[in-house]
Amino acid sequence: MTMEDQKTILEVDGLNTTFHRNGRPLPALRDVSFSVARGEVLGLVGESGSGKSVTLRSIMGLARRYGEVTGQIRWKGSDLVTMSDRALRHIQGREIAMIFQEPMTSLNPLLTVGLQLEETLSAHTDLPRKARRDRAVEMLDLVGIPSAAQRLKDYPHQFSGGMRQRVMIAIALAANPKLLLADEPTTALDVTIQAQILDLILRLAQDMDMGVLLVTHDLGVVAQTCDNLAVMYAGRIVEQGPVRDVLRAPGHPYTVGLMRSVPENLPPRTPLYSVPGVPPSLDALPTGCAFAPRCSSCIEPCLQDRPALTLITDRRHVACFNPITNAKGNVA
Amino acid sequence: MTAVMQIRDLHLRFPAGRSLADFVTGRPGREVKALNGVDLDLKQGETLGVVGESGCGKSTLARCIVRLNTPSEGSIEFEGQDIFGSASRDDRSYNRRVQMMFQDPYSSLNPRMTTGQILAEALKVHNMRPEAEIPARVAQLLDLVRLPQDAQGKLPHEFSGGQRQRIAIARALAVEPEVLIADELVSALDVSVQAQVVNLLLELQQELGLTILFVAHDLRLVRHVSNRVAVIYLGRIVEIGDSETLFSAPSHPYSQALLSAAPSLNPDNRGTVTRLEGELPSPLNMPVGCPFHIRCRHASDVCRKDVPALQPVEGRGEVACHHVKEINAYA
Amino acid sequence: MSDAVFTPSPPSRIRLALRKPGFVAGLLIIGFSLMLALFPGGFAPYDPNAIDYLAVRQPPSWAHPFGTDLLGRDSLSRVIWAYQVNMQMAVLATVFALVIGVVVGALVGYYRGIADLIFGRVVDAVITFPFLVLVIAVVAVLGPGLVNMYIAITLVGWVYYARLMRAEVIAQMGNDYAAAGIVMGYSDRRIIFRHLLPNAITPVIVYWMTDMALAILLGSSLGYLGLGAQPPQSEWGVLIAEGRNFISTAWWLSLMPGIAIVLTGLGFSLLGDGLADLLRPRG
Numbered sequence: 001m002t003m004e005d006q007k008t009i010l011e012v013d014g015l016n017t018t019f020h021r022n023g024r025p026l027p028a029l030r031d032v033s034f035s036v037a038r039g040e041v042l043g044l045v046g047e048s049g050s051g052k053s054v055t056l057r058s059i060m061g062l063a064r065r066y067g068e069v070t071g072q073i074r075w076k077g078s079d080l081v082t083m084s085d086r087a088l089r090h091i092q093g094r095e096i097a098m099i100f101q102e103p104m105t106s107l108n109p110l111l112t113v114g115l116q117l118e119e120t121l122s123a124h125t126d127l128p129r130k131a132r133r134d135r136a137v138e139m140l141d142l143v144g145i146p147s148a149a150q151r152l153k154d155y156p157h158q159f160s161g162g163m164r165q166r167v168m169i170a171i172a173l174a175a176n177p178k179l180l181l182a183d184e185p186t187t188a189l190d191v192t193i194q195a196q197i198l199d200l201i202l203r204l205a206q207d208m209d210m211g212v213l214l215v216t217h218d219l220g221v222v223a224q225t226c227d228n229l230a231v232m233y234a235g236r237i238v239e240q241g242p243v244r245d246v247l248r249a250p251g252h253p254y255t256v257g258l259m260r261s262v263p264e265n266l267p268p269r270t271p272l273y274s275v276p277g278v279p280p281s282l283d284a285l286p287t288g289c290a291f292a293p294r295c296s297s298c299i300e301p302c303l304q305d306r307p308a309l310t311l312i313t314d315r316r317h318v319a320c321f322n323p324i325t326n327a328k329g330n331v332a
Numbered sequence: 333m334t335a336v337m338q339i340r341d342l343h344l345r346f347p348a349g350r351s352l353a354d355f356v357t358g359r360p361g362r363e364v365k366a367l368n369g370v371d372l373d374l375k376q377g378e379t380l381g382v383v384g385e386s387g388c389g390k391s392t393l394a395r396c397i398v399r400l401n402t403p404s405e406g407s408i409e410f411e412g413q414d415i416f417g418s419a420s421r422d423d424r425s426y427n428r429r430v431q432m433m434f435q436d437p438y439s440s441l442n443p444r445m446t447t448g449q450i451l452a453e454a455l456k457v458h459n460m461r462p463e464a465e466i467p468a469r470v471a472q473l474l475d476l477v478r479l480p481q482d483a484q485g486k487l488p489h490e491f492s493g494g495q496r497q498r499i500a501i502a503r504a505l506a507v508e509p510e511v512l513i514a515d516e517l518v519s520a521l522d523v524s525v526q527a528q529v530v531n532l533l534l535e536l537q538q539e540l541g542l543t544i545l546f547v548a549h550d551l552r553l554v555r556h557v558s559n560r561v562a563v564i565y566l567g568r569i570v571e572i573g574d575s576e577t578l579f580s581a582p583s584h585p586y587s588q589a590l591l592s593a594a595p596s597l598n599p600d601n602r603g604t605v606t607r608l609e610g611e612l613p614s615p616l617n618m619p620v621g622c623p624f625h626i627r628c629r630h631a632s633d634v635c636r637k638d639v640p641a642l643q644p645v646e647g648r649g650e651v652a653c654h655h656v657k658e659i660n661a662y663a
Numbered sequence: 664m665s666d667a668v669f670t671p672s673p674p675s676r677i678r679l680a681l682r683k684p685g686f687v688a689g690l691l692i693i694g695f696s697l698m699l700a701l702f703p704g705g706f707a708p709y710d711p712n713a714i715d716y717l718a719v720r721q722p723p724s725w726a727h728p729f730g731t732d733l734l735g736r737d738s739l740s741r742v743i744w745a746y747q748v749n750m751q752m753a754v755l756a757t758v759f760a761l762v763i764g765v766v767v768g769a770l771v772g773y774y775r776g777i778a779d780l781i782f783g784r785v786v787d788a789v790i791t792f793p794f795l796v797l798v799i800a801v802v803a804v805l806g807p808g809l810v811n812m813y814i815a816i817t818l819v820g821w822v823y824y825a826r827l828m829r830a831e832v833i834a835q836m837g838n839d840y841a842a843a844g845i846v847m848g849y850s851d852r853r854i855i856f857r858h859l860l861p862n863a864i865t866p867v868i869v870y871w872m873t874d875m876a877l878a879i880l881l882g883s884s885l886g887y888l889g890l891g892a893q894p895p896q897s898e899w900g901v902l903i904a905e906g907r908n909f910i911s912t913a914w915w916l917s918l919m920p921g922i923a924i925v926l927t928g929l930g931f932s933l934l935g936d937g938l939a940d941l942l943r944p945r946g
Contacts, residue, residue: 047522047523047524048522160611160612161386162611163611190385190386190549190612191385191549191551191590191593191594191595192385192589192590192593192608193385193611194593194595195593195595195607195608196607196608196609198595199607217522217523218595219523219597220552220594220595220596220597221595223595223596223597223598223599223601223602224595224596224599224601224602225595243599244599244600247597247598247599257524258523258524259597261523261524261526261527262523262552262597263527263530263552263553263555263556264552264596264597266556268555268556268557268558268575268576269379269534269556269557269559271531271534271535272526272527272530272531272556273527274524274525274527274528274531275524278492395842398845398846399845399846400842400845400846424848425848426848427845427846427847427848428848431846431847432842432843432846434839434842434843435839436838436839439837439838439839439840440838440839440840440842440843441840441843442840442858442862443840443862444861444862453849453857454847457847457848457849457850457853458848500843503843503847507847507848
């Protein structure tokens, strides 16, 4: 995680985000560090409440309105954590764009798609009016919407779910961002459409030399889409590394548990594996490793100290005192 | 295995907006064709998986079986009785014997009733137990779905999604049904919770000898729980057969595309899949001929004219495709 | 975040509501108003109808805090006795509309179909006319007086309750617990009244609170116009009407009942806001 890689564009270092509920602090993110390079797709995986979406919202400067964000988010030599709202606004949408799970609620139902595209363009580029329209058509075309020029006049409800997500992507990418934050972009879509949208995101990341931070709960999506992967649990990254290596031989017991609860390559109608217990509530985290109470390889130190994310092999990081070696998920 | 339920040529058309004037003049409004001739047997003790994209009619089919929707044509027979026939239309014992569980764990329970009240109500309405034995039975039901006894006095909002689905299962089981319809039962849950609920369902099926119709869009899950699987496209079954056979060697081009679109955990499978172009056509204007021909790369003239019938294929299940032999010869 | 863990029960709703000054103020105002309405004799210093020609149109004083009227009657006592009529208006003019509206709205929202289409036309017809105009038209047919006024307001007012209830029931029908009730084989009556109604009624109750304020306003307007309560009955609209010709010389005659109207209206509104929070389902 150093700057030695010339292509690194985003570097998150020791990110902490804390919300407050009923006057008590809620540690939503603790010591989260990772980086994204140009053209890289990094998958952020975890269950509800693990902090994956909060990470995106912290980068986008949305979390600090509701809570405290500390640590560093380095972007082109400046720090997004300490940056003024004004300066941040120049980066949001223009250099870093975001797409959401439910495209219908993130599009304005009262404005035509063309208007919303041009709005983004006029906010983030210096293009004259005519060029903006051309660019809008070009963008819809780019994301694979047929007869783009005619569809500029349509309203969001006139598009299907998959097409709407394409529109969202077109709007997000209109200003040529260098980083795309995607929050469960295909969760609401059917598998066939999901495959199309993921293909599209991959192709655009390559063509535009753009980094992508993809938040998902589906390990299959990560396996098929991402270069690298970070697994989150209770606000921390517990395992990180290249997708192929992590899924081949997961090191953290939680990663193993997640992979084993996916019914793939199992004898049919046999009990599925499920991690015993439930995730801890963020305002009552155990001392030591947050996963320890549910962990089958828990040893003495796990209950006292919190394991740091450490390098185990080439580019693989695991936060565990007793990592699994030789483990296999379901991948044959 | 005998069929407990026989669905024959089921059609369902929803009016897409009808005004008072339409009612008065008897003018038909525009229609959405949700089901277009579904034939299906549900066999005693099996789990039948139903898969398809959203809007394909799989949930509508489930809702017809529990009489939440009334079909426009066709019949559903339960033990030889037409459930929409005049004799059984108002028969509430059918509702007791065939139960349904819903997708959204946040809306399927009345937010103002405690778990105990929810379960007791089901028992009382169907006179499952004498009044005095109801508390004991409620406690038993909570045990059955592995919920602690103190859940009784709690309101739905005090539970997690997985726990709420357990309550919904307990409510369905309270009336001792023979058939369970699970409509996207675990879709809204995290994977590890999903696994717990699915395990519970499989165990209960063993224990109580239930017949289950498992409707879901997660193909891996359907493959795991089902004995047989039906693939639905635009309100028609395009392929049905033994789960393992169908998943390891799908015969219909749509089944093939659907299965290959499901993201595998194995990163080495990348790029080996056949991508399906285009999206589901609007059910407001259905394509003529085979419903899939618009997105099918094997489509020929006959596909654009005639609707293929569901026919048995040697060594496979039943497939509705004009070109099933050629496709699977070189596939 | 609370998923997969039991969330600890928050402090009780009522206790939370009692921390809100608005709700408490509303509760106090309406509580006191009810006391005045139920036991006016216990609070009024004089007989409201005792005429004293030696003390007509006296300005407020220690003996008569609200002054006296044209016939020397004590204004404070008349305003207090008027609580009986005006609070009765708030309840009687709305409660039948509430009950009819809730039942009709729930049935129409649950069954939909042709009844719903007809109901839609009725709503359109009623809502296009100003409320007061319709009520006056009905009173004109039935004749002036309190009872006829209640009938008139109920005849028009139930539509508003029914419309609100119908929309809420339809929204609640979108929740699977309604479908689950049908699948469980529960009777329509049970589903409508045990499941849908308790979940759908909150906005209707809140509207009822504001409507009671409006009913007082409407009732006193009709009283002022001579279509509602009839003199010599103490009623705020009647009292204001009596003082209207003396507004520059005996301002207290109209002002004091006016303040009573404003205060009661405010009380109902504050109570409604508080109830909205109190009754919202959790989760």
